[in-house]
Amino acid sequence: xVSYARLxxxxxxxxxxxxSANGAELTMWSLPVADLYxxxxxxxGSMLYAAAAGGMETYRLDPDANVFRTxxxxxxxxxxxxxxxxxxxxxRSGSFVVSFHPDSLxxxxxxxxxxxxxxxxxxxxxxxDEGHAVLWIAEMGAAGFLRFEHDPLLSPTPxxxxxxxxxxxxxxxxxxxxxxxxxxxxxxxxxxxxxxxPFAAGTTSPPYTEWRLxxxxxxxxxxxxxxxxxxLWISAGLPFLLRYDPVAETLQWLETIQNVRIFQGLLPAPDxxxxxxxxxxxxxxxxxxxTGLSEVWRxxxxxxxxDMAFDGQGNVWYTDRxxxxxxxxxxxxxTADVFLLPEGSExxxxxxxxxxxxxFSAGSGNFLGRLKVRP
Numbered sequence: 001x002v003s004y005a006r007l008x009x010x011x012x013x014x015x016x017x018x019x020s021a022n023g024a025e026l027t028m029w030s031l032p033v034a035d036l037y038x039x040x041x042x043x044x045g046s047m048l049y050a051a052a053a054g055g056m057e058t059y060r061l062d063p064d065a066n067v068f069r070t071x072x073x074x075x076x077x078x079x080x081x082x083x084x085x086x087x088x089x090x091x092r093s094g095s096f097v098v099s100f101h102p103d104s105l106x107x108x109x110x111x112x113x114x115x116x117x118x119x120x121x122x123x124x125x126x127x128x129d130e131g132h133a134v135l136w137i138a139e140m141g142a143a144g145f146l147r148f149e150h151d152p153l154l155s156p157t158p159x160x161x162x163x164x165x166x167x168x169x170x171x172x173x174x175x176x177x178x179x180x181x182x183x184x185x186x187x188x189x190x191x192x193x194x195x196x197x198p199f200a201a202g203t204t205s206p207p208y209t210e211w212r213l214x215x216x217x218x219x220x221x222x223x224x225x226x227x228x229x230x231x232l233w234i235s236a237g238l239p240f241l242l243r244y245d246p247v248a249e250t251l252q253w254l255e256t257i258q259n260v261r262i263f264q265g266l267l268p269a270p271d272x273x274x275x276x277x278x279x280x281x282x283x284x285x286x287x288x289x290x291t292g293l294s295e296v297w298r299x300x301x302x303x304x305x306x307d308m309a310f311d312g313q314g315n316v317w318y319t320d321r322x323x324x325x326x327x328x329x330x331x332x333x334x335t336a337d338v339f340l341l342p343e344g345s346e347x348x349x350x351x352x353x354x355x356x357x358x359x360f361s362a363g364s365g366n367f368l369g370r371l372k373v374r375p
Contacts, residue, residue: 022374023175028367038361040079051077058089073098083133090119104158113205116141126230138224144212177338188294196250225266267308277305307349319347
């Protein structure tokens with residue numbers, strides 16, 4: 001029989017989690033063509049952009065009007081980022097970057113001038129002193145990464161009116177399961193951390209600069225993330241992280257947490273630490289090389305953490321690609337709120353809006369989703 005004290009403690013855990021045991025409202029907008037496989041997403045105010053990796057278009061969803069707007073960008077768009085109102089999409093086949101005006105038909109294509117690149121994830125770094133936007137791009141076809149410098153004067157000049165399509169949305173109720181999360185802390189001797197090493201200057205062909213890493217013929221960069229100080233985190237499915245400093249032109253190799261080898265999601269924190277996902281065992285790692293903090297959060301029932309995003313309080317939202325779930329990790333309370341999605345959704349990328357709504361792309365489900373947690 002469960003004791004009264006343990007029952008009370010369980011109730012306190014639910015309250016302490018900061019969300020609600022009342023679940024959430026899930027709204028789904030299906031893409032208008034089958035098997036488009038929405039991948040990378042980006043929020044711009046109330047609008048959500050998504051790259052349709054199985055097609056040739058990037059979509060913009062206006063959730064209030066239930067309207068999709070599309071731009072033809074090329075075969076296999078992978079990711080999207082919005083820079084001062086201008087969206088940029090990486091296109092894997094052909095290795096180029098397309099920028100387009102959100103209120104017109106105007107697009108600008110910039111081809112990467114290096115071989116075997118296959119561009120993937122794209123993230124904004126710190127702007128240059130001249131006010132140019134710096135975008136960092138992962139190379140899916142090689143162990144390398146790119147720096148793309150965008151001059152705002154070269155943004156697409158608007159013309160014409162893009163075609164909008166009305167779409168139906170479906171709304172369902174999602175239950176929440178609150179689970180206690182396993183927490184392990186590992187020894188991490190900061191005195192043994194290798195110092196940053198000089199790294200050869202990249203090869204520049206404006207507006208691109210490319211760096212190749214010596215990681216072996218079969219190793220590919222799986223994820224990148226721009227930190228708040230302008231440095232770049234890089235993962236390649238190996239038991240270490242790379243941190244590139246573009247100002248000092250140095251590269252630092254950091255061993256990761258025990259048992260964390262293959263990870264996709266990299267989430268830099270304002271304090272200089274890095275959160276990372278473990279695709280193999282469904283856990284989330286946290287590393288602070290300055291303080292020596294090295295910890296793992298193991299979430300019961302989670303199969304494959306794919307992407308992560310912070311909410312306004314520094315808690316971590318994540319997607320469980322294989323487990324068809326969206327989760328909310330509260331490190332302070334040692335709990336996770338797990339929201340099960342319809343079977344076959346395959347949630348990939350996640351973003352949190354200013355209002356706290358959680359947006360995600362559902363690859364195999366072929367839809368864009370929004371979670372509204374009930375108060």
